[in-house]
Amino acid sequence: xxxxxxxxxxxxxxxxxxxxxxxxxxxxxxxxxxxxxxxxxxxxxxxxxxxxxxxxxxxxxxxxxxxxxxxxxxxxxxxxxxxxxxxxxxxxxxxxxxxxxxxxxxxxxxxxxx
Amino acid sequence: xxxxxxxxxxxxxxxxxxxxxxxxxxxxxxxxxxxxxxxxxxxxxxxxxxxxxxxxxxxxxxxxxxxxxxxxxxxxxxxxxxxxxxxxxxxxxxxxxxxxxxxxxxxxxxxxx
Numbered sequence: 001x002x003x004x005x006x007x008x009x010x011x012x013x014x015x016x017x018x019x020x021x022x023x024x025x026x027x028x029x030x031x032x033x034x035x036x037x038x039x040x041x042x043x044x045x046x047x048x049x050x051x052x053x054x055x056x057x058x059x060x061x062x063x064x065x066x067x068x069x070x071x072x073x074x075x076x077x078x079x080x081x082x083x084x085x086x087x088x089x090x091x092x093x094x095x096x097x098x099x100x101x102x103x104x105x106x107x108x109x110x111x112x113x114x
Numbered sequence: 115x116x117x118x119x120x121x122x123x124x125x126x127x128x129x130x131x132x133x134x135x136x137x138x139x140x141x142x143x144x145x146x147x148x149x150x151x152x153x154x155x156x157x158x159x160x161x162x163x164x165x166x167x168x169x170x171x172x173x174x175x176x177x178x179x180x181x182x183x184x185x186x187x188x189x190x191x192x193x194x195x196x197x198x199x200x201x202x203x204x205x206x207x208x209x210x211x212x213x214x215x216x217x218x219x220x221x222x223x224x225x226x227x
Contacts, residue, residue, distance in 0.1 A: 004157070031213060040219055041219055042118065042201070042203075042216070042217030042218050042219050042220070043158070043201070043203075043215070043217040044217075045214050045215075048214070058214065059214070090157050090158070094213065101213065102148070102160055102163060103148075103160075103215060104160060105150075105157035105158045105159070105160075106157050107156055107157045108155070108156070108157050
């Protein structure tokens with residue numbers, strides 16, 4: 001199994017440009033998450049999904065949109081990129097299994113907005 | 115609001131020099147405390163989940179323990195390959211259907227040969 005994969009690995013955008021980050025998992029997990037990681041700060045949740053066709057806001061959702069049309073894919077979109085969105089983005093997934101489950105992370109996408 | 119504080123921010127050890135990393139937390143009803151390892155340029159890699167005070171888990175040179183207010187990651191006789199950033203995260207009752215994790219900012223461990 002490949003686990004959680006993310007594309008692209010790196011991207012540079014100009015302010016105002018748009019892009020989509022793709023996350024895919026082959027573990028048949030119900031839950032999927034998008035986090036951002038900034039220096040000196042912990043991972044922060046942007047959006048999440050509890051199943052195909054459902055999405056919800058996390059801690060820092062402004063400026064981002066998501067979609068989960070297929071169970072194995074979770075897309076993160078930036079409609080009009082801003083320098084404050086320069087960060088490393090991680091996707092994670094977990095299985096719906098009781099009150100506590102483990103999140104497994106992808107390798108990350110490093111995004112720079114100029 | 116759930117909070118996680120990790121200390122120290124950075125730690126340098128000589129190979130074989132044992133030490134501990136600290137994770138202090140406040141959470142409304144702990145559902146689980148998680149330890150991850152993160153190598154430079156990589157995603158977090160799951161290490162342990164602890165559920166209740168008094169619980170301990172071990173994996174090779176690592177041992178995680180949990181009290182009602184903090185968790186420790188003990189590293190015994192570390193090797194250079196143990197160098198990484200170690201992340202602590204908690205899930206509380208308030209995370210609800212999101213099952214959201216609250217992360218600390220991590221401890222960057224460097225083990226010198």
